[in-house]
Amino acid sequence: MLARTAESLFWLARYMERADYVARLLQVAGHMNAVRVDSNHSSEWESAIVASGCSEGYFALHEQADEASVIQFLAFEKDNPSSIVNCIDVARRNARAVRTALTADMWEAVNSSWQELAAYRSAPMTEDLLTEFLDWVKSRVGLFHGVCSNTMLRRDGFHFERLGQFLERADNTARLLDVKYHVKLPQLSDVGGVVDYYQWLAILRVVGARRAYRVLFKSQVEPAQVAELLITRNEFPRSLSFCYQNITQHLDAIEVRDPRRTAEASRQAHALYADLRFASVDRVIGEGLHEYLTDVIERTETLGAAISEGCLF
């Protein structure tokens, strides 16, 4: 398949996945804000910024993470490459550049999302409309991934699309879990307290894992188990392990004429998958969850570059 086409499919899927993730972050932040458990400290908007990986860009413009500016920045800001509107714009641009590699349903899913986005962009944003908008983003991205599954030929185009989706998702999950490192509790004694509990709960909510957690652990929310769910549990489709299982499968499925060209990407992906799959969560926490997640984020980035080098010229 044409390298440029593969690249566009990869980024198309990545940006759609990112739009979904950012919408989820904002939704949960809004929810946490509404059920505030600690009236004199609010960390949810800061968490959203940190978990989106946009801290640097945001704090260059703002001193504080307050509700209005975080929503504006993550949902609508033109100068934020990861804002939802930018994600959908870039996704659509990639889709248009390789229209022939898209099935009709995929194109329609992306193109009509982009057209409908115009209405949200121009309307004055009220709380109700924001709720509707974020739900809309999630359903559009769900539709997009669904039609990819249901309409794409199982050939290289599909594999690159999925590689984009799961690399992005792995990066998102790692950043989300790392949020607790960056956003400090008001006091050390609050560890294990009600605020701490709600923050861990918020992480589960972002990835829609509250029920999954109960089914798998049948217990109260415990940090170690949240980490286990999000790192090693293959049953959960947003865990790092699940993402890397998919990454290795799709990478292996790509048609290769000269295996030397893709060897490096393959080696990196499989090595990281093994690490994640068989990680001991106790040891990870003992040695530092933040260091572990930072390593995953860096290796995910390196893998993206290796795929680019090996397959995309």
Place this chain on the structure above:
Amino acid sequence: MGEAKPVFDEMGWPDEVRPPYALIDAWLKSVPAEQLAMKHREAEILFRRIGITFAVYTEGGDPERLIPFDSIPRVLAQAEWQRLRRGLEQRARALNAFIHDVYHDREIVRAGRIPEKLILHNSEFRPEMAGMDQPGQMYSHIAGIDMVRTGPDEYFVLEDNCRTPSGVSYMVENREVMQRLFPDLFRRNHVAPVAHYPDELLATLQSLAPANCPGEPTIVLLTPGMHNSAYYEHAFLADEMGIDLVEGPDLVVSHDVCYQRTTAGLSRVDVIYRRIDDDYLDPLVFKPESMLGVPGLHFAHRAGNLTLTNAIGAGIADDKAVYIHVPEMIRFYLGEEPLLSNVPTHDCSKPDDLRYVLDHLDELVVKAVHGSGGYGMLVGPHASREELDKFRHLLKTRPADYIAQPTLALSTVPTFVDSGIAPRHVDLRPFVLCGADKIRVVPGGLTRVALKEGSLVVNSSQGGGTKDTWILES
């Protein structure tokens, strides 16, 4: 305005309805106006959703503009079409024979039928093509022949498009949209299908595989990219044919073989359906600053490793000064009488013609010889004093750059307008596919309609719309 000539309305308005339009007439009378208006809006939504857009360079605003679609079809009877089809095939054969001759022995010049300077001084003449053969000796593989009609049996060829004619996606998509909006109409009328155009195009391209093609040819469509006004069409055709849509940087020529960059490395390309003009195709041979083309493409072609469709230099046959001679080409190369007429054309390079043109400027249409898209053009009866003076001056200074034709009373077809349904002028662009094996013509074409009352300019860049074109099977 010029003298009032009776305008031929294809439906028969205001008199008796002509037979091919009987069912359309009944339909228009039976469907309530609000319902038609609603369908009209639905059509626009469909076009937007599918993403059928056409950008116009000179215009600000919406970069992805829709060409207005009119939902009243234009209808031709089978017998009317058959006559056109035979004429189109004949014309395409002669044009291809001419291009071959231009780049070989120029027998038509030696026989004294066409002046040599018309070829050698022509900006579309490509000396690089001298002596180059093509599979089946076809050069203009996809030709769009613009036709107008002035009476029940009077058709004229307005111009030939031998380079990279566009619009065929509208032929196919207009039908698609019509069938979605009015399925019932198609149950009652037997309309020849057009959806197989991409299959016919693919078969044509396959037949054109170069001499050195090792097996099944790999075919790609080369586009200038998504900012090109016809990008939708490029994507549509590539998609329908199941071939890759490539841009210049996706291709590379090495040792006179053309490859595309794929995820598995370089992969050989045999046939390129290119939608980039000659000038931008190969920076080593033509415009060196072109970023759209591929360095060395011409040499891959020259070495017999690659077919370019349409061939480089095919534009020599669609120049307006060359147009005058097409009937002569048909007689010379095919030994036949032309089945389709040219519009009577004054060659301003001839003193007698020039004198006539200057005396009758307000009745004539004057066209620049190397122009396209209706820009360097004067429509005498609609022109202001200043425009007439400007062209009078241009004609006197550079007579050889212009031709002039009488203002034809183009036929009209009923069309939706703000005030209801009214006759509007139309033209027709059928597409002729010239393969190495045979010539293929899909029954239909692009009907363009001038939406402004009285206007004869159907170009989409100047407010024209399109209609579905029906060829009835019985």
